[in-house]
Amino acid sequence: xxxxxxxxxxxxxxxxxxxxxxxxxxxxxxxxxxxxxxxxxxxxxxxxxxxxxxxxxxxxxxxxxxxxxxxxxxxxxxxxxxxxxxxxxxxxxxxxxxxxxxxxxxxxxxxxxxxxxxxx
Amino acid sequence: xxxxxxxxxxxxxxxxxxxxxxxxxxxxxxxxxxxxxxxxxxxxxxxxxxxxxxxxxxxxxxxxxxxxxxxxxxxxxxxxxxxxxxxxxxxxxxxxxxxxxxxxxxxxxxxxxxxxxxxx
DNA sequence: AGTACCCTCAACCATATGGTTGATCATTCG
DNA sequence: CGAATGATCAACCATATGGTTGAGGGTACT
Numbered sequence: 001x002x003x004x005x006x007x008x009x010x011x012x013x014x015x016x017x018x019x020x021x022x023x024x025x026x027x028x029x030x031x032x033x034x035x036x037x038x039x040x041x042x043x044x045x046x047x048x049x050x051x052x053x054x055x056x057x058x059x060x061x062x063x064x065x066x067x068x069x070x071x072x073x074x075x076x077x078x079x080x081x082x083x084x085x086x087x088x089x090x091x092x093x094x095x096x097x098x099x100x101x102x103x104x105x106x107x108x109x110x111x112x113x114x115x116x117x118x119x120x
Numbered sequence: 121x122x123x124x125x126x127x128x129x130x131x132x133x134x135x136x137x138x139x140x141x142x143x144x145x146x147x148x149x150x151x152x153x154x155x156x157x158x159x160x161x162x163x164x165x166x167x168x169x170x171x172x173x174x175x176x177x178x179x180x181x182x183x184x185x186x187x188x189x190x191x192x193x194x195x196x197x198x199x200x201x202x203x204x205x206x207x208x209x210x211x212x213x214x215x216x217x218x219x220x221x222x223x224x225x226x227x228x229x230x231x232x233x234x235x236x237x238x239x240x
Numbered sequence: 241a242g243t244a245c246c247c248t249c250a251a252c253c254a255t256a257t258g259g260t261t262g263a264t265c266a267t268t269c270g
Numbered sequence: 271c272g273a274a275t276g277a278t279c280a281a282c283c284a285t286a287t288g289g290t291t292g293a294g295g296g297t298a299c300t
Contacts, residue, residue: 018147025141037221056259077267077276085222095212101157102205197246197297
C-alpha cells in the first residue's frame with residue numbers, strides 16, 4: 001500500500017496556509033495589505049488608489065478576511081479594516097522550515113560565484 | 121490626479137512574487153517542495169506519494185518551475201528536479217517588511233489577553 | 241529490433257478567480 | 271422626511287486552475 005499521507009514532512013494539508021498564500025498571491029491584495037500596514041482604514045479608503053471598481057476591491061478584502069489577514073469592524077455604515085498579524089507569522093514559521101535549506105544553497109552559490117570571478 | 125502607483129510601498133507589482141505565492145498556495149505543490157527539500161528527484165519519484173495522475177503532478181511541477189522554485193535537468197529520459205532557494209529567499213525578504221508590524225501587534229495582543237484573563 | 245519506461249502533449253471538463261454593473265440596504269446629514 | 275454616502279448583493283462574463291484521459295516521443299534494456 002502506498003502511503004499518501006507523508007509526501008515530504010507536511011503532516012496535514014493546512015488549509016489556513018492555502019488561504020494565506022492564495023490571498024497574498026494577488027498583487028492588488030498585497031498592495032491592500034501593504035496599505036493597511038500603516039493602520040486601519042475603511043473599504044473606500046483602501047480602495048481609493050486602485051483603478052478597479054469599489055466592489056472589486058471589496059471582494060479582494062473579503063478574500064483577505066477569509067484568510068484571517070484582515071479584520072473587519074462594522075462601525076455605522078463604515079467598515080473599518082485592520083491588518084491581522086497571525087497569518088503572516090504562520091507563513092513566516094512555515095518559511096523558516098526552509099531557511100536552513102536556502103542558506104546552504106546560498107553558501108554553495110557564493111562558492112560558485114567566487115570561482116566564476118577567479119575564472120573571469 | 122490620483123496616484124495609482126503607490127498603493128502602499130510596493131514599487132512594482134512584482135510578478136515574481138505573484139508566481140512564487142501562487143505556486144505555494146496549492147497544498148500538493150507545497151508537498152512537492154517539501155519532498156524536494158531532501159534532495160533532487162525525478163518526476164515519477166516526486167509523483168509517487170500523490171493520489172493524482174502522473175501528468176497532474178507534472179503540471180504542478182511546471183508551475184513550480186515557472187515560479188523558479190524548481191529546476192529541471194533533463195538527463196536521458198528522466199527529468200531530475202531540484203529545489204531552488206532564491207524565490208523562497210525573496211519571499212522571506214518580502215515578509216520581513218511585516219516583521220516589525222506583527223511583533224508590535226503581538227505585544228498588543230498579549231496585553232489584551234492579559235486583560236481578558238483578568239476579566240474572565 | 242522490439243518492448244518497456246519516463247515524461248509530455250492535446251483535448252477536454254468542472255470549478256474558481258478577478259472583474260464588471262445595476263439594485264439594494266443601512267446610516268448619516270441637511 | 272429626503273438625499274447622499276458606504277458598502278454589499280445578485281448576476282453576469284472571461285479567463286485561469288486543477289484535474290482527467292489517450293496518444294506519442296525519446297531513451298533504455300534485452
